[in-house]
Amino acid sequence: MPETITLEVQRYRPEDEAEPVFERFDVPFRADWMVLDALNYIKDNLDGTLSYRWACRMGVCGSCGMMVNGQPLLTCATYLERLLPGPIRVEPLKGFPVIRDLVGDITDFLEKLSRVKPWIVREEEKPLAEGEYLQTPEQLADYEQYSMCINCMLCYAACPIYELEPDFIGPAAIAIAQRYNLDSRDEGVQERLDVLSQHDGIWACTFVGECSVVCPKNVDPAGAIQRYKVAATADWFKSVLTPWANR
Amino acid sequence: MRRSREPFLWALFSGGGMASALLLPAIAFLLWIAVPLGWVEGGSYETLFALVRHPLVRLVLFALISLFLFHWAHRLRYTLYDGLQLYHLNQLIAVVTYGIASFMTVVAAYILWVFA
Ligand code: SF4
Numbered sequence: 001m002p003e004t005i006t007l008e009v010q011r012y013r014p015e016d017e018a019e020p021v022f023e024r025f026d027v028p029f030r031a032d033w034m035v036l037d038a039l040n041y042i043k044d045n046l047d048g049t050l051s052y053r054w055a056c057r058m059g060v061c062g063s064c065g066m067m068v069n070g071q072p073l074l075t076c077a078t079y080l081e082r083l084l085p086g087p088i089r090v091e092p093l094k095g096f097p098v099i100r101d102l103v104g105d106i107t108d109f110l111e112k113l114s115r116v117k118p119w120i121v122r123e124e125e126k127p128l129a130e131g132e133y134l135q136t137p138e139q140l141a142d143y144e145q146y147s148m149c150i151n152c153m154l155c156y157a158a159c160p161i162y163e164l165e166p167d168f169i170g171p172a173a174i175a176i177a178q179r180y181n182l183d184s185r186d187e188g189v190q191e192r193l194d195v196l197s198q199h200d201g202i203w204a205c206t207f208v209g210e211c212s213v214v215c216p217k218n219v220d221p222a223g224a225i226q227r228y229k230v231a232a233t234a235d236w237f238k239s240v241l242t243p244w245a246n247r
Numbered sequence: 248m249r250r251s252r253e254p255f256l257w258a259l260f261s262g263g264g265m266a267s268a269l270l271l272p273a274i275a276f277l278l279w280i281a282v283p284l285g286w287v288e289g290g291s292y293e294t295l296f297a298l299v300r301h302p303l304v305r306l307v308l309f310a311l312i313s314l315f316l317f318h319w320a321h322r323l324r325y326t327l328y329d330g331l332q333l334y335h336l337n338q339l340i341a342v343v344t345y346g347i348a349s350f351m352t353v354v355a356a357y358i359l360w361v362f363a
Contacts, residue, residue, distance in 0.1 A: 160329070161329065164329055164332065197251065197254070198251070199251065199253065203251070203253040203254075203257070206325045206329060229254075229257055229261070230261075232254055233254040233255075233257060233258045233261075235254075236251075236254035236255065237254070237258070
């Protein structure tokens with residue numbers, strides 16, 4: 001086991017430098033440390049100005065995703081040991097404009113996410129007195145996998161289409177749309193389909209599948225997108241073959 | 248109302264992908280290996296020709312060939328579009344790839360109609 005390991009961390013301080021640069025830090029190597037622990041060590045002991053996002057350090061908050069040696073990873077779930085002997089290159093998540101050091105601007109993702117109405121849509125709420133909406137374990141199982149998404153955006157960083165076509169609504173937004181579509185309490189399927197059946201919705205996807213490879217929560221956004229394509233195609237054929245039934 | 252052609256093209260693409268993944272290997276194995284090597288009975292030219300004459304077989308062959316072609320066209324289109332990043336040629340690429348698939352579909356229909 002080495003004593004220390006070197007991190008090459010991307011820095012960008014817009015008041016000082018026009019382009020991002022890399023700075024090297026030697027941190028103690030510990031077998032039970034994650035990349036995030038090493039970043040925290042830098043911030044606490046070497047350079048308190050280092051900026052990055054993190055919160056829960058247990059793979060739930062979805063905020064510490066970064067490019068580690070070129071791969072989109074949750075830094076709280078990536079052992080330093082996996083990356084021996086180093087140096088380890090840490091960069092902000094690909095595909096998001098850098099604001100400072102390792103912090104990207106995620107406005108684009110948040111705007112796209114809100115477009116798919118990521119909440120339970122009801123035409124009419126039943127009165128409180130009638131009690132809660134009940135669901136069987138089978139109905140829960142229908143969407144549970146997609147509800148695991150933690151909005152970490154690793155799938156956006158991995159998606160070559162998002163890089164090439166920034167208007168693409170992206171893997172997680174589609175998986176999350178499915179999470180609500182498949183929920184027995186939801187009635188927003190058609191509204192979401194209207195958003196997602198556009199070109200920059202599901203049709204921009206050419207099924208590269210990298211999103212599902214990098215997803216730390218096994219959400220399988222690529223699978224969600226393909227299922228959506230089947231549903232949208234069925235809807236299209238229905239509207240073409242039975243024009244009188246159109247809304 | 249949605250009037251995008253994408254669901255239609257994708258249906259041809261995915262149908263063609265499914266057909267070529269599941270059926271093409273079986274057809275290729277039968278016609279190019281098993282029959283020529285005499286592993287199966289009834290693989291003579293006359294029997295196969297009689298089989299192709301059957302309207303239903305012709306219809307199935309036509310559908311398969313056309314689906315294969317549109318699968319190829321769609322894949323080539325996006326390979327050129329995203330892979331080579333020829334965004335400005337989007338229209339041209341679509342016209343050429345689907346055009347070839349459509350043309351070859353007509354050719355297949357003609358051959359199946361005339362010769363079988
Ligand atoms: S689908 Fe997976 S990779 Fe994408 S944001 Fe959700 S948890 Fe992260």
